[in-house]
Amino acid sequence: MTGQTAYQELEALFQKVHHFTHLSSMAYWDSATMMPPGGSKARGQALAEVSSLINDLVGSRKTGDLIEKAETARDGLSDWQQANLREMQRQHFNASSVNSELVRAHALASSRCENAWRELRMENNWKDFEPLLSEVIDLTREQAAIRSEASGLSPYDALLNLYEPGQSSSTIDTVFARLKAYLPDFVKQTVEQQKGEVLIRPSGSFPREKQRALALDLMKAVGFDFNHGRLDSSHHPFCGGVPEDVRITTRYTEDDFSESLMGVLHETGHAKYDQGLPGAWLSQPVGQPRGMGIHESQSLFQEMQVCRSHAFLSFAGPLMAAHLSNPETPNACWEADNLYRLYNHVQPDYIRVNADEASYPLHVILRYELEKDLVNGNLKVRDIPEAWDEKMQEYLGLSTRDNYRDGCMQDIHWTHGMFGYFPTYTLGAMNAAQLYHAARKAIPNLEEQISRGDFEALNHWQSQAIWSWGSYYSIDELMLQGTGETLNPDYFIHHLQQRFSPL
Template structure:
């Protein structure tokens, strides 16, 4: 066995354990009874420890060094060695005890959050949140010490490599300055138009599930390698060959649930499009969460909220719910889907105000990590920050700092990738439109194959063979920029 083959074997073992761990996380959020949480914490802690023993073990380090010396590797193999080295450096910074402690704490915190959020009880959630934060900070500092990165950048790199705080600050400060006048203009233009006709419910949840699965299939989701379930917070997990998606429903409205489904479908399509020949290898996994979020937001924001998509979907939705009349026209549904308003819930926000929700969380994370914000003061800081960005304050913590699962699962550093992903999505879709031609006409008749094939070729199949900007450069001719996003917003909300 060559050194490189030995490296692949180690990666495959760790990758298979990681797949099992991902299914356990899905089960915990979608299927597991509440009484199973303590056992699940021990299960995930053991799997995380086993993965860590491989990822940080001496055999991994030796295999990486020996494989690096081979001169017969092709570009993908060299990229696999490089990505293995990056992960090894992060893994060796963490003691096994810390890895296990984080897994247990995050499992327990999830159970606490599940109870605290509907009860609007931040005080009950605070101890678990503080434990998750302290352990995440401890792990981040260990990685920062090993890599030479600043603390927050080391934590962000767990979700998106090679992303600096200076880059994020520049993008977010620019958008925060752009938003107030643009939002006022959009709301004024919206006020001058007739409001959309209300969509009268109720909407049977089983009918919603069936309708949304039809839409998933039309978009290209492979149900032989994935499924849709229900959870308190929408997410996409599982493995590329067994994708597990969830959403949440209300019988009083269906568009929020539908947008959750199509958002997670974008994630799922990326996972299902990763190169199967590189399964369980670092190079075969999604590059990072900026590209991942770009794929979910290409589907949700660029496609599904468009007039072209509603031309395709309106008759299907009307039939699914047994409805008719002008409220169910493509124009009216598109007006609902593109409605802009200042709102409290991130996952239900429109694409104009959505970045403000992310900027808020990003600023709070920075303040927590520098010690400028104690977690006990988070509700007040949340309200102050949202008021500064959007001019509104949440009436409850359930609609404020308790709404997201991320911090209770230790995912500090994830939030910036959402809005960077939205900007990336606009850039990707603009390139696809330019290269494919009549994309809107194809969407109107439900022909999503040309666009999906373009995404497969230019984004999904690249996996981690290059950096985010290298993949974007090849696909769009440019590294990540913000002008395509602003142009998209201008076209949809002011010029349309």
């Protein structure tokens, strides 16, 4: 077998993996949106089996042999094929480091934990949730130890690299330390500064169907492709599926439409990235998104940089009024100045997904610090509520004592064993601010275009800077070619200073 033939066999194998991933993602989407509760056990077993199957395919000795053989023909491969082979190697290493039985056990425990979480969180029932989460964390630690030994990284960094390839907790610690030093006082100052603002809050009832109709109009306006995606509802908002079939979910509160609307626009940012990935490489590793920090940058670029801007709210206000006006809500509510104050009002709160842009990173830092201690064995599961409460009081001035529902049980990520994911939210926020700064330089009248609902130039810029490259570049290389710099937190801090200065 020649090296070129081996490479072609690898492309066929990873295309098969893409198909299995497609089916798995659809089965998960169904479990989160439409599946009857009685189907959870069987669905969890089926998803665990598919996870094990994918791990076997990617991590097999045969795949490793093919990669070694293909390496001999690297000079004869195109630049994209060489990058694809590099990403195949990375995925093979990750899959071969952990045996399929552990993958299956972890998937089953995660499924049990998540399905129970949906009810136990509503009941504020930490007592029954704790043993289920303990099982997930024990299996996660086992995986982390194995990956650590194979990679030479710390246990936590070995997990972090599954979501953010090439990044380390030491680098994140340095960046987050700066935010920890800056944000608490900035949040307090902004809260004080905004006390005199007059906010006209939408009042009355906002039926789900009207909220959904508004969301669909705005998704279409900003460039979501409904021929390759759809919007549904679930307990926890997410964006899933595959680029050819992207699934967005949200959750509705009928007395407050803002939570759902901004959640939809956030997930639309994820979806546009997926839909914009390089079409010729969708079934291959090089065609996949370049890490979750970049993925989160695209959702936060959409939600925070664009959709909470005065320009966007000037465009969206009339649409909001057309869909949601009622006798209890005055017309002044829908004016851009008022909407801007509403959507950029800083008030520390318990719930991460509802947090304002300034305090949100503190929610992420809290989770990052706790999950590092959990993975590294410095924090026991039974002590999570107390540790959570201490950090909430320190960072946000709020106590979650005995309030598990709005405290340590509010997120779905740990039920999945997704340790190493949380820091990507704030890495994404910083990437987004830096990317938007570059977009404004490239498109001088960007705000004027946004104010009239024209997103063509902006979407084209994002495609050229990020979407169309998939995993061709490393994270640092992608930011460098898109903005001229690697990650620089100054852009995020400057953005917050500009965003929260008085109108």
